[in-house]
Amino acid sequence: MTEDPIRRCILSGERDSRPHLVRLALAPDGTIHPDVRAKAPGRGAWIGVTRAELEVALKKGKLKGVLTRAFKTAEFTLSPDLPAQVEAALERNAMDRLGLESRSGTVLIGSDRIAQNARSGKLASLYHASDASQDGNRKLDQAWRIGNDVEGSGLRGLALPVTRTILGLALGRENVVHIGLTDRAAAKRVSEALDRWLHFIGPEPTPVPCETASQGASASELSGELSGTRPAANVHEEFE
Structure with a gap:
């Protein structure tokens, strides 16, 4: 490669x-x-x-x-206005990437569907809208940890700095509160686009890891990927 x-x-x-x-x-x-x-x-x-x-x-x-x-x-x-231009371009690029992956069929929406894939260990990444409820986030985060056999770890979905309305516009759907990806190549592409945007606006952590403990990554390694090491x-x- x-x-x-x-x-x-x-x-x-x-x-x-x-x-x-x-x-x-x-x-x-x-x-x-x-x-x-x-x-x-x-x-x-x-x-x-x-x-x-x-x-x-x-x-x-x-x-x-x-x-x-x-x-x-x-x-x-x-x-x-160059800094604002950079931020707007990075956000647009990240949202465009989510839209492309959605149209290709690699994006999951809907809490029940995401939770089912999370518990079965099929979820590669998990994101929440900024206005998602804490209870809804917590339930999906826990399902993801269960599916990765890392209960008690800090693994959780990433709360994006955009609302469900913005996510819905990006995906061409209504009321997109949570997003999951099961395809690891797609998750990596989304992660890289989000990583650049979140790093620039700071001080948010870098994206949710795309690898899972079942593929050889330990819980600490999963959490460590949130530090942005490249x-x-x-x-x-x-x-x-």
Whole structure:
């Protein structure tokens, strides 16, 4: 399997794989805009900082300096709304990913259906709307722990910072309070999209783990994946 290439964050200097960073692209009109899918033509530079850190770098002129070096030109415009643009793009990308997986049939909705798959050990990831009831979350979380044979652990679904209305719009359904995924490849794709968004807005934990204890991961390893530790990959130039 081909490993994801590594890029270096131009602000922190830390290295990570491309799916965990955000590309800033220089448009032909001289504006800088977020290219979260890394498909825009021309040169780009990568960031892996939080929104708060980006706002400080923008205010103090550090972002302008590192981008000038990255693009080898100072002929560009930085919008004061860039951090908000990045956040909106990352949220839209995450919701779009959920929508794609829903249309492909890999997303479960409905508490009863999710609970049944959770108890049978088939659930790869679990998410809750921000306005879901604590009781509903607790019941599904417990079903997931039972299915993974990790009762008493901290394994639980991730409460997303969007309401059931937003989730419903993303999935083309009404009243989407809880989301489950049983397909592990789909769960990984959703997790990566959510990870970038949640890391940027901070200080929320990174996504629910996609692996289960029944596949060889211990309860501590499952909980540890919530810390955001990411594997190394091939090192490449940070600008493109």
